[in-house]
Amino acid sequence: MxxxxxxxxxxxxxxxxxxxxxxxxxxxxxxxxxxxxxxxxxxxxxxxxxxxxxxxxxxxxxxxxxxxxxxxxxxxxxxxxxxxxxxxxxxxxxxxxxxxxxxxxxxxxxxxxxxxxxxxxxxxxxxxxxxxxxxxxxxxxxxxxxxxxxxxxxxxxxPNHLGAAGIPAHGEHGAAAFLDHALPDVLGRDRDRFAGRHTLVVGAGHSAANTLLALADLAEQVPGTGVTWAIRATSPARTYGGESADALPARGALGTRLREHVESGAVTLLTGFSVQALTVDGDRVTVSDGTRAVTADRIVGATGxxxxxxxxxxxxxxxxxxxxxxxxxxxxxxxxxxxxxxxxxxxxxxxxxxxxxxxxxxxxxxxxxxxxxxxxxxxxxxxxxxxxxxxxxxxxxxxxxxxxxxxxxxxxxxxxxxxxxxxxxxxxxxxxxxxxxxxxxxxxxxxxxxxxxxxxxxxxxxxxxxxxxxxxxxx
Incomplete structure (x- = not known):
């Protein structure tokens, strides 16, 4: 050659x-x-x-x-x-x-x-x-x-780490077994991992929105399925986007549906939440921002x-x-x-x-x-x-x-x-x-x-x- x-x-x-x-x-x-x-x-x-x-x-x-x-x-x-x-x-x-x-x-x-x-x-x-x-x-x-x-x-x-500083949060590597990255197949291939369990979704992009909507649907089908959404921002407005004003109707509908689930309580929203540490306790994991903590069965990191x-x-x-x-x-x-x-x-x-x-x-x-x-x-x-x-x-x-x-x-x-x-x-x-x-x-x-x-x-x-x-x- x-x-x-x-x-x-x-x-x-x-x-x-x-x-x-x-x-x-x-x-x-x-x-x-x-x-x-x-x-x-x-x-x-x-x-x-x-x-x-x-x-x-x-x-x-x-x-x-x-x-x-x-x-x-x-x-x-x-x-x-x-x-x-x-x-x-x-x-x-x-x-x-x-x-x-x-x-x-x-x-x-x-x-x-x-x-x-x-x-x-x-x-x-x-x-x-x-x-x-x-x-x-x-x-x-x-x-x-x-x-x-x-x-x-x-x-x-x-994928990016969960840690707010761009590096892994304390305990993130040790909690890897509880962590899914963006866009798991909540209603299909990965259903058994989420059904009847409490999931924390971290991130504010459209990947997070897609996962949150799927989890909300699963919660309607399977009792005991809980959904918490944590974002670093002070408001979810950017994730909701243009809604009805969006020239791509499916994207606008994504934000509208998510907002409705938050307002109804189907999705619990935590704003201003910057992940600092993860602690494993048996078959559950606790995620903390230094002042608040959420205990969940699964974590979806949709952090880009x-x-x-x-x-x-x-x-x-x-x-x-x-x-x-x-x-x-x-x-x-x-x-x-x-x-x-x-x-x-x-x-x-x-x-x-x-x-x-x-x-x-x-x-x-x-x-x-x-x-x-x-x-x-x-x-x-x-x-x-x-x-x-x-x-x-x-x-x-x-x-x-x-x-x-x-x-x-x-x-x-x-x-x-x-x-x-x-x-x-x-x-x-x-x-x-x-x-x-x-x-x-x-x-x-x-x-x-x-x-x-x-x-x-x-x-x-x-x-x-x-x-x-x-x-x-x-x-």
């Missing part, structure tokens, strides 16, 4: 919705590629929340290049206005996509990446760095050379997710110290500043690192910000593939057409750190923002098939931007 980067494939890590979208765009650009997936099939993370119904309809959840490839093979797109479950997204869209002759030979399952570096170079060495291929090492010990690396691994495997950069630690990354996204993207997605989802369209310029030809896309690109949408990830994939092919006009012509959401504040409520700490969603407002250009000389190297990114760009916002995450997509 040649060791010249331009003769090597683009390695895409992750066969979820955004990773497969990247593969579809790379195929259309006639660039060689290889998709490495740690799971036993496509959409492994999505299948973990197969029971959850998305509140964005199909038209926002199918990538354009993927749709073209599927329709060429005779695929009939689902009703664009219907709301799929995670299972339907995987079975009716992602599995058929991964099975296409254009993609299937280039997908490897059970291929977990242990590390990504430069062939024969650590992070320190500079001379000739851009002309050296990437070395992608699997946990089996196999080494794969790549001309570029597109990291679409998501954040599903790295964080990216895992450990396996790319030998690459030269320029990460914002707060968000864990690139420095160019971080100000555009910071939930402390953009509580109304004022995230503009963005592409390759905002995603590039000093390490040429490495880029993270999808929910991982957002770091700890909870404002990601699948449609945003698809546009990232399109922009990156265009840049790798040297089509900079297309790479920089970044556009999004997303639904308007309901009413909300333009600034966080005093004392309300829900979005930053609990993984809460954002509501959206119309945007028409031209992001700042990337610094000259950053981008993707000429080793793939395109020119060096150096000129400023203008991105066009179409429609409006909304946002939140649930396992990497709008749900």
């Amino acid at each position: 040649s060791t010249s980067p331009q003769d090597l494939p683009v390695v895409v890590i992750g066969a979820g919705p955004v990773g497969l979208a990247a593969a579809a765009h790379l195929h259309e650009r006639q660039l060689p590629f290889l998709v490495l997936e740690a799971g036993d099939g496509p959409a492994a993370a999505v299948r973990q929340w197969a029971h959850v119904r998305l509140f964005s309809p199909w038209r926002y959840n199918v990538d354009a290049a993927a749709k073209r490839l599927l329709e060429e093979a005779g695929w009939t797109a689902p009703d664009p206005e219907k709301l799929p479950t995670g299972g339907q997204l995987a079975d009716d869209y992602l599995r058929p996509l991964a099975g296409l002759p254009a993609l299937e030979p280039h997908l490897r399952y059970g291929a977990r990446v242990a590390a990504v570096t430069r062939h024969g170079m650590d992070r320190i060495r500079t001379d000739g760095r851009d002309d050296v291929p990437f070395l992608v090492r699997l946990t089996t010990g196999e080494d794969i050379l790549a001309g570029a690396v597109v990291d679409a691994t998501g954040t599903w495997q790295t 997710f964080r990216p895992d950069h450990s396996f790319v630690s030998e690459l030269r990354l320029d990460l914002d110290p707060v968000m864990g996204a690139t420095r160019a993207l971080a100000p555009l997605i910071d939930p402390n500043e953009h509580s109304c989802g004022t995230v503009p369209p963005h592409g390759i310029d905002e995603l590039t690192h000093p390490e040429r030809n490495y880029v993270a896309i999808g929910v991982k690109s957002y770091g700890r910000a909870p404002t990601f949408l699948l449609a945003t990830g698809y546009e990232q994939a399109r922009s990156v593939a265009a840049a790798l092919a040297g089509d900079w006009d297309a790479a920089r012509d970044v556009q999004l057409d997303l639904p308007e959401t309901g009413v909300c504040n333009s600034n966080p409520v005093l004392g309300d750190d829900t979005i930053a700490s609990d993984g809460g969603g954002c509501c959206g407002v119309p945007t028409a923002v031209a992001p700042a250009s990337a610094p000259a000389g950053r981008g993707l190297a000429t080793g793939i098939s395109g020119g060096l990114l150096s000129a400023p760009l203008t991105l066009t916002a179409v429609g409006t931007k909304t946002g939140e995450q649930a396992g990497g997509c709008c749900s």
Whole structure:
């Protein structure tokens, strides 16, 4: 095999919705590629929340290049206005996509990446760095050379801790047997763990709301099922969202139903509750914020997710110290500043690192910000593939057409750190923002098939931007 980067494939890590979208765009650009997936099939993370119904309809959840490839093979797109479950997204869209002759030979399952570096170079060495291929090492010990690396691994495997300070609460590790992470299948696969028991749900995002509604339904079916909801915020208003004013009715209904359950007493709400310690006593666990304590049988931690950069630690990354996204993207997605989802369209310029030809896309690109949408990830994939092919006009012509959401504040409520700490969603407002250009000389190297990114760009916002995450997509 040649060791010249331009003769090597683009390695895409992750066969979820955004990773497969990247593969579809790379195929259309006639660039060689290889998709490495740690799971036993496509959409492994999505299948973990197969029971959850998305509140964005199909038209926002199918990538354009993927749709073209599927329709060429005779695929009939689902009703664009219907709301799929995670299972339907995987079975009716992602599995058929991964099975296409254009993609299937280039997908490897059970291929977990242990590390990504430069062939024969650590992070320190500079001379000739851009002309050296990437070395992608699997946990089996196999080494794969790549001309570029597109990291679409998501954040599903790295949930945030319950502890209010961003580290595990006292006793959290010891209470692991009592803890479920976001979106357990309360009414299905995991029913026996929750039926007739008291569950504490921690978090204020839509993942928490989905779980709370399922637990309230279970409580109506099984006597003795109790539900307590703890949030750091002083008010649940952000979780309730726009309700009837939301352009995505299913999302608005989510907030309305949850508010009704709280007001009826079916769900006990604790505000201003910052988890400090967990104490196990026999078959129950007590959770304390230092002044108050809740004893429960189960805990669901719906506190958001964080990216895992450990396996790319030998690459030269320029990460914002707060968000864990690139420095160019971080100000555009910071939930402390953009509580109304004022995230503009963005592409390759905002995603590039000093390490040429490495880029993270999808929910991982957002770091700890909870404002990601699948449609945003698809546009990232399109922009990156265009840049790798040297089509900079297309790479920089970044556009999004997303639904308007309901009413909300333009600034966080005093004392309300829900979005930053609990993984809460954002509501959206119309945007028409031209992001700042990337610094000259950053981008993707000429080793793939395109020119060096150096000129400023203008991105066009179409429609409006909304946002939140649930396992990497709008749900």
